[in-house]
Every structure is written in C-alpha cells, then in structure tokens.
Amino acid sequence: MTKSLPHPDRSRDISQPLDRLSPDERMKVRSDYLRGTIKEGLLDAITGAVSGEDNAKLMKFHGIYVQDDRDLRDERRRQKLEPAYSFLIRLRLPGGVCTPAQWRKLDELARAYGNGSLRVTTRQTFQFHWVLKNDLKDTIRGLHEVLIDTIAACGDVVRGVMASVNPGLSSLHAEVYDAAKRLSEHAMPNMRAYHEIWYGEERVATSEPEEPFLGKQYLPRKFKIGFVIPPINDIDVYTQDLGFIAIAENGRLQGFNITIGGGMGRTDQAPETYPRLGDVIGFIPKDRLLAATDAVIGVQRDHGDRVTRAHARFKYTIDDLGLDWVKAEIERRMGFALAPARPFALTTNGDAYGWAKGEDGRHHFTLFVENGRIVNRENLALLDGLRAIAEVHQGTFRLTPNQNVVIADIPEKEKSKIAALLKAYGLDHRNDQSLLRLNSMACVALPTCGLAMAESERYLPALVTRIEKILAANGLEQEPITIRMTGCPNGCARPYVAEIALTGRAPGKYNLYFGGGFFGQRLNKMYLENVGEEAILAAISEIAAHYARDRTPGEHFGDFTIRAGYVKEVRAGREFND
Structure with missing residues (x-):
C-alpha cells in the first residue's frame, strides 16, 4: 500500500468551523439533507418561482433550475410584473441510453409541459425547458412512470455519468455502458428528500446517517465522471473530474486508465480561474472501478475548497495540493497502488453519422440534431419524426455527447422500416450539412439560462453559415473543424478544447479562441477578447486563407493556428490566462 504524503494544507479540511465556510456550504448544512422548505415553496401561489431563501439553489440537487424568459424580462420590469418564471428539468440518464417506451413518455411530457421541445445536452441527457x-x-x-428521475442532475454531487457511443463495438459498448450505469447508481446521493417532495412518500425515521458517504455538506462543487472507448473521444474524457479510458484486449474489457482533474468552467477577469485537462494517473482492473471512484471522490469531498466557491472544483484541489500527493492519497484510500497506464490512442471527438453495423449484426443510425434541440420546425418535423420511430423501434436510443441521437440496436428485419421513416420525415439530412456544422456544438444560453451574457444556441447556426462561405472560398469545405459556442465562460459546451470557440461576454460580443486539439487533447487560447461578428469573421477569414495555403498533409486547423503563431500552445490549465 502506498503511504499518504504529509498533507500540505490542513486549512482545507471539511472539519473546519461552519462560520468559515462559503454561504453555499452553510446552506447545505442547514437544508435538512436538501429538503429546505421546497415543499412549502411549491404551494406559494403568489409567485411563479418557488419561495424560500435557499430553495432555488437546493432544487438544483433535485435536477431543477428556476429560470425566466429573458426576452420578456425588461418589458415585465417596466410593467412592474415579476419575471416570467419557468423551470428547467434535467434528467439523470447514465450513458445517454433510453428505451422507445421512455422516449414516447418524454415526447408526451414535452408536448404537455415543455413547450413542444426536448433538448439533448452535452452530457448525454435530456432537458425540459419552459415547465411551469x-x-x-x-x-x-x-x-417516474418509465423509471427515470432527475436526482443529482445538478448540484454539488456526482452529475450524470457519461459513456462513449460507438455503434460498431457492440459488446464493448454494452459492458462500458453497464459500468457507467452501475457507477451512477453507486455514486448518487440517497436523496430521501426527492422521494418525499416529488413522489409524496412519507419521511422514514431512522438512526442511520441519511448520507453516510457524502454527509450534510455533500461535495464542494459539481463532480463529473465519464467513460471513453478509444479511439473516439466523444465524451472529451480530459474535461471530466474523473475519467475512465476503457482498455480492451481482443475486444474484451480489461480495465481502465484513470484521468483526474479536468474541468471547463472559468470566470472572465478572474485569472485565478481556468479550464484544466485531466491527468492520466494509472490503470485499474475493471473489478476495482467502484473502489477507485470512492477514493477519488473522497479526496475531493475531504480536501476540496469549501471557503471560496469559485475555487472549489477538483482541478484546483489537484493544482493546490499537487498531483503526486493526490495520487498517493487516492492509492491510500483504495488500499492498493495504481498500475502503470496502458497504451491507448484517441483520434477524434466527433460522431460518425449515418448507418453502422455492430458486431452483433444489429444496425445503428446516428442522426444529426443541430445544437441538440428536438422540436418541430417549418422545414423539419424532428419531434414528430422521432416519435414515429419510437412507436415502432425495437431497440434503444442513445444520446451522444455531441448532442446527437443514435437510433440503436435495430434488428436486420426492422432496418427498412426505420429507414423509411427517416426518409418520410426528412431526418437523414447529414449529406446536406457541412463538416463544420456537423462538428458544431452550443449551449442553450438565451432566453432561458440566467448565466448567459450572449446568444449561443439561437446564434451559432447563422454564424456557421457565414463561416461556411469563408471555408468554401478557400477550398476547405471538406475539412473537419470543431467549433463550439457558449453564452458565458462556464463552458457547458466544452468550448475550451475546440479548434474554434466563442464564449459570450455581452449581447453580440464574444471571446474568440483558437488552437484546441482535434480530439480534445489540448486546451485552446484566447485570440480576441470581447469582439463582435465582424471581427470574428475577419479573424477566421485571415487564418483560414493562411491554413489553406500552408497546411501540411493531415494537419488539423487547431494544430496549424499554433504552428503558424496565431496562439501559443497551452500545456497546462494555469497557462490558459497567461
């Protein structure tokens, strides 16, 4: 067993006095295990929100955000009306897999309560928006009728667990998905409060601790976990707090390389905050998965920063305490040393669109869903088309980390039926899209996200159209380039690993980044700060023309922007703001 190194800073321990902790930490302690007064606040007919000082924050642990229509905010303020409140509901859906029966229920709920819209998130789950x-x-x-809940979809807990989607590797995908689902069940909070508030169950008196592992304070901040199956890095494993890289021999899962310390969020004008990519620290056999997970989460639970919330993610714990110390402490808690990391190769973080056939003979179709928004539009009845497929489909649906949908596990005899529905509803339109658009991703942003400072989902499609013209003029229309946009610097669409990225600063203003790795292996670097569309397009036009002239064979756009000197290579998170 590896001995723990001397702890470099005991002031970070969870046992420090309550009055030293951040307001959110004190809120969790007094919340009665996340109950607060949510039940009473829901009954308050005076407001469209939920009354009670802490309840809006506590409801995040239940997978629910209070929001308002920001398109109407100013007008309602002038009329002396409260904001037009509604709620976001995020599902817990490990590995992004759901059945046709579950899909049909989601469609029903979206039409009844979610303004006729479903949203595929960048963490392989669904969100409802506009719920009153x-x-x-x-x-x-x-x-609940179809065995789906929203527990821990938000809040200072282990968030939804991701898993690679690789339709061609049927047996390996099934085993990794099973591991992701098992880990999700293992790591989620007990949340008796959820069952009492939403299902109407009675509180059960017990002398046992309600949260024996997490305790009253839960985790210092959100904690993200994902499984990747090389060579496709669709989950962006290096952006996870804890990542598991599947290692297989002859198609059979042997275990996982472990990465720790990834995270995208940062704050503009706060150089002490930065995105960070995870470090590979070793290998575990597959039967040690839960023990390793408990050890890693336990280190963050006990040593994450609970005083300064902006500094509370696991990435900062590692940089403050040192990777060697954290690794040794993980090994001490596991009771065994990590083996050396095993070789692996990642080549892309994108999706393979269209038809694929798995090892088991079943078929899969990956459908492009721009920015994850499933809704009926004038030129594309996406919601209706997927419902029609769900009514006859005999397999599963898989959501991808790139906001797309895989109609999966289609028996040979049913393939023609699914293909006919795809054609009837015009859903097989991947050949009509540029490679740039197929590799684009955006967060929701305005009008519902309270953190958004600029447009994202509603704006990126139009911006991509303008960039497509620039690429076509330079003969680059067949060049795959990743582009991602968020309405604020928090990084929900994982922008800081994209080759081209934009993060919102104000209406119509963005920070522009270049230089991310094509398969998510490198952070990008800011090129322009707080600029509008004209400056963005001018910069992309200049660099695209240079790239078309001087790129080397096989050189990706992000690599070129570094070699050509447009941005410096970022080798560690702490260099991001230099």
Missing part, C-alpha cells in the same frame, strides 16, 4: 411551477410534479411523476 404547477406542472413540475406531474412532469417528474410522469418520468
């Missing part, structure tokens, strides 16, 4: 307070319980109980 009086419809919250009906929505959550409807989910």
Whole structure:
C-alpha cells in the first residue's frame, strides 16, 4: 500500500468551523439533507418561482433550475410584473441510453409541459425547458412512470455519468455502458428528500446517517465522471473530474486508465480561474472501478475548497495540493497502488453519422440534431419524426455527447422500416450539412439560462453559415473543424478544447479562441477578447486563407493556428490566462 504524503494544507479540511465556510456550504448544512422548505415553496401561489431563501439553489440537487424568459424580462420590469418564471428539468440518464417506451413518455411530457421541445445536452441527457411551477410534479411523476428521475442532475454531487457511443463495438459498448450505469447508481446521493417532495412518500425515521458517504455538506462543487472507448473521444474524457479510458484486449474489457482533474468552467477577469485537462494517473482492473471512484471522490469531498466557491472544483484541489500527493492519497484510500497506464490512442471527438453495423449484426443510425434541440420546425418535423420511430423501434436510443441521437440496436428485419421513416420525415439530412456544422456544438444560453451574457444556441447556426462561405472560398469545405459556442465562460459546451470557440461576454460580443486539439487533447487560447461578428469573421477569414495555403498533409486547423503563431500552445490549465 502506498503511504499518504504529509498533507500540505490542513486549512482545507471539511472539519473546519461552519462560520468559515462559503454561504453555499452553510446552506447545505442547514437544508435538512436538501429538503429546505421546497415543499412549502411549491404551494406559494403568489409567485411563479418557488419561495424560500435557499430553495432555488437546493432544487438544483433535485435536477431543477428556476429560470425566466429573458426576452420578456425588461418589458415585465417596466410593467412592474415579476419575471416570467419557468423551470428547467434535467434528467439523470447514465450513458445517454433510453428505451422507445421512455422516449414516447418524454415526447408526451414535452408536448404537455415543455413547450413542444426536448433538448439533448452535452452530457448525454435530456432537458425540459419552459415547465411551469404547477406542472413540475406531474412532469417528474410522469418520468417516474418509465423509471427515470432527475436526482443529482445538478448540484454539488456526482452529475450524470457519461459513456462513449460507438455503434460498431457492440459488446464493448454494452459492458462500458453497464459500468457507467452501475457507477451512477453507486455514486448518487440517497436523496430521501426527492422521494418525499416529488413522489409524496412519507419521511422514514431512522438512526442511520441519511448520507453516510457524502454527509450534510455533500461535495464542494459539481463532480463529473465519464467513460471513453478509444479511439473516439466523444465524451472529451480530459474535461471530466474523473475519467475512465476503457482498455480492451481482443475486444474484451480489461480495465481502465484513470484521468483526474479536468474541468471547463472559468470566470472572465478572474485569472485565478481556468479550464484544466485531466491527468492520466494509472490503470485499474475493471473489478476495482467502484473502489477507485470512492477514493477519488473522497479526496475531493475531504480536501476540496469549501471557503471560496469559485475555487472549489477538483482541478484546483489537484493544482493546490499537487498531483503526486493526490495520487498517493487516492492509492491510500483504495488500499492498493495504481498500475502503470496502458497504451491507448484517441483520434477524434466527433460522431460518425449515418448507418453502422455492430458486431452483433444489429444496425445503428446516428442522426444529426443541430445544437441538440428536438422540436418541430417549418422545414423539419424532428419531434414528430422521432416519435414515429419510437412507436415502432425495437431497440434503444442513445444520446451522444455531441448532442446527437443514435437510433440503436435495430434488428436486420426492422432496418427498412426505420429507414423509411427517416426518409418520410426528412431526418437523414447529414449529406446536406457541412463538416463544420456537423462538428458544431452550443449551449442553450438565451432566453432561458440566467448565466448567459450572449446568444449561443439561437446564434451559432447563422454564424456557421457565414463561416461556411469563408471555408468554401478557400477550398476547405471538406475539412473537419470543431467549433463550439457558449453564452458565458462556464463552458457547458466544452468550448475550451475546440479548434474554434466563442464564449459570450455581452449581447453580440464574444471571446474568440483558437488552437484546441482535434480530439480534445489540448486546451485552446484566447485570440480576441470581447469582439463582435465582424471581427470574428475577419479573424477566421485571415487564418483560414493562411491554413489553406500552408497546411501540411493531415494537419488539423487547431494544430496549424499554433504552428503558424496565431496562439501559443497551452500545456497546462494555469497557462490558459497567461
């Protein structure tokens, strides 16, 4: 067993006095294990929100965000009306897999309570938007009917566990998905409060601790976990707090290389905050998965920063305490040393669109869903088309980390039926899209996200159209380039590993980044700060023309921007703001 190194800073321990902790830490302690007064706040007919000082934050642990329509905010303020409140509901859906029966229920709930829209997130789950307070319980109980919940989809807990989607590797995908699902069940909080508030269950008196592992304070901040199956890095494993890289021999899973310390969020004008990519620290056999997970989470639970919330993610714990110390402490808690990391290769973080056939003979179709928004539009009845498929499909659906949908596990005899529906609803339109658009991703941003400072989902498609013209003029229309946009610097669309990225600063203004790795292996670097579309397009036009002239064979756009000197290579998170 590896001995723990001397602890470099005991002031970070969870046992420090309550009055030294951040307001959110004190809130968790006094919340009665996340109950707060949510039940009473839901009954308050005076407001469309949920009354009570802490309840809006506590509801995040239940997978629910209070939001308002920001398109109407100023007008309602002038009329002396409260904001047009509604709620976001995020599902816990390990590995992004759901059944046709579950899909049909989600479609029903989206039409009844979610303004006719489903949103595929960048963490392989669904969000409902525009749900009104009086419809919250009906929505959550409807989910419960098909064995879906929203526990820990937000909050200072282990968030939804991701897993690679590789339709060609049927048996390996099935085993890794099973591991992701098992880990999700293992790491989620007990959340008796959820069952009492949303399902109407009675509180059960017990002398046992309600949260024996997490305790009253839960984790210092959110904690993200994902499984990747090389060579496709679709989950962006290096951006996870804890990542598992599947190592297989002859198609059979042997275990996982472990990465720790990834995270995207940062704050503009706060150089002490930065994105960071995870470090590979070793290998574990597959039967040690849960022990390793508990050890890693335990280190962050006990030593993460609970005083300064902006500094509370695991990435900062590692940089403050040192990777060697954290690795040794993980090994001490596991009771065994990590083996050396095994060789692996990643080549892309994108999706392979269209038809694929798995090892088991079943077929899969990966459908492009721009920015994850499943809705009926004038030129594309996506919501209706997928419902029609769900009514006859005999396999599963898989959501990808790139906001797309895989109609998966189609038996040979059913393939023609699915293909006919795809054609009838015009859903097989991948050949009509540029490679840039197929490799684009955006967060929701305006009008619902309270953190957004600029447009993202509503704006990126139009911006991509303008960039497509620049690429075509330089003969680059067949060049795969990743582009991602967020409405704020928090990084929900994982922008800081994209070859081209934009993060919102103000309406119509963005920071522009270049230089991310094509398969998510390198952070990008800011090129322009707080600029509008004209400056963005001018910069992309200049660099694209240079790239078309001087690129080397096989050189990706992000690599070129570094070689050509447009941005410096970022080798560690702490260099991001230099």
